[in-house]
Amino acid sequence: MENLKVSLIQTSMKWEDVGANLAHFSEMIDTIEEETDLILLPEMFTTGFTMNPENIAEEVEGPSLKWMQQQAKVKDAAVSGSVVVHEEEKYYNRLYFVYPNGAYKSYDKRHLFTFAGEDKKYSAGKRRLILEYKGWKICPLICYDLRFPVWARNVEEYDLLFYGANWPSKRILAWNTLLAARSIENLCYTFGINRTGSDPNDNTYNGHSAAYNALGDKISTDKWEKDFVETMELKKPHILETRKQFQFLKDKDNFMINNFQDFLSNQ
Numbered sequence: 001m002e003n004l005k006v007s008l009i010q011t012s013m014k015w016e017d018v019g020a021n022l023a024h025f026s027e028m029i030d031t032i033e034e035e036t037d038l039i040l041l042p043e044m045f046t047t048g049f050t051m052n053p054e055n056i057a058e059e060v061e062g063p064s065l066k067w068m069q070q071q072a073k074v075k076d077a078a079v080s081g082s083v084v085v086h087e088e089e090k091y092y093n094r095l096y097f098v099y100p101n102g103a104y105k106s107y108d109k110r111h112l113f114t115f116a117g118e119d120k121k122y123s124a125g126k127r128r129l130i131l132e133y134k135g136w137k138i139c140p141l142i143c144y145d146l147r148f149p150v151w152a153r154n155v156e157e158y159d160l161l162f163y164g165a166n167w168p169s170k171r172i173l174a175w176n177t178l179l180a181a182r183s184i185e186n187l188c189y190t191f192g193i194n195r196t197g198s199d200p201n202d203n204t205y206n207g208h209s210a211a212y213n214a215l216g217d218k219i220s221t222d223k224w225e226k227d228f229v230e231t232m233e234l235k236k237p238h239i240l241e242t243r244k245q246f247q248f249l250k251d252k253d254n255f256m257i258n259n260f261q262d263f264l265s266n267q
Helices: 018-030 063-075 143-147 169-186 234-247
Strands: 004-010 037-039 078-087 088-099 106-108 128-133 136-142 160-164 187-194 194-198 203-207 210-211 227-236 262-265
Touching: 004 143, 018 063, 018 078, 018 203, 063 088, 063 106, 063 210, 078 160, 088 128, 106 136, 136 143, 143 160, 143 169, 169 187, 169 203, 169 210, 169 227, 210 234
Parallel strands: 004 037, 037 078, 128 262, 136 160, 160 187
Antiparallel strands: 004 227, 078 088, 088 106, 128 136, 187 210, 194 203
């Protein structure tokens, strides 16, 4: 019954500067001195939340993925974050989950942020990803997905749900509230990995990256608006004991919305 050590990284980014951001995240990952199993990065961590994919998109298995594979090998830990990818004449906000051996799985953001015109530049993903790693079932999602609880609905009894994001400070109350709600309703650990700083679109970001246990209790420290790296140990018995005591998942409604089952992908 293995516990899982997870490190989240909250920091600012250089606008659309892949090289500078990869160098910066390399430095931050280097500060992780203790052993860790999984390193979580924000949404579009190489560019910021850009609506200019034609300028910075990478092909499948581009330099950012190769960098993630290198970091995963050096740290002997999985690494996950989303980047802008070009594939078959379409652009995707694609999250990679890279295993320590370099193998990877990917998830394309399902809910595109129409308020910023993301739907006009990017194509939406069609499948949710549930993956297994070190005895844990994990569901990785991206930013705006947080507002849609049906998409996160825990029908597979996954253990860890996380969201990489560029969530602006003006709507941070929703971020804080919904992260806790997702952990409570899905009886799982939930992580939100946000950024700090600002971008040329007059968006400011105040972080509030956090981790919650299956009861909705915040387990990360209150570093809210600072740049930081924090590693937490997730305990599998907490999941098992909580679900044994509160068997809420067994009482869930059985219904389908927009062919929801067609989007599930157990891998």
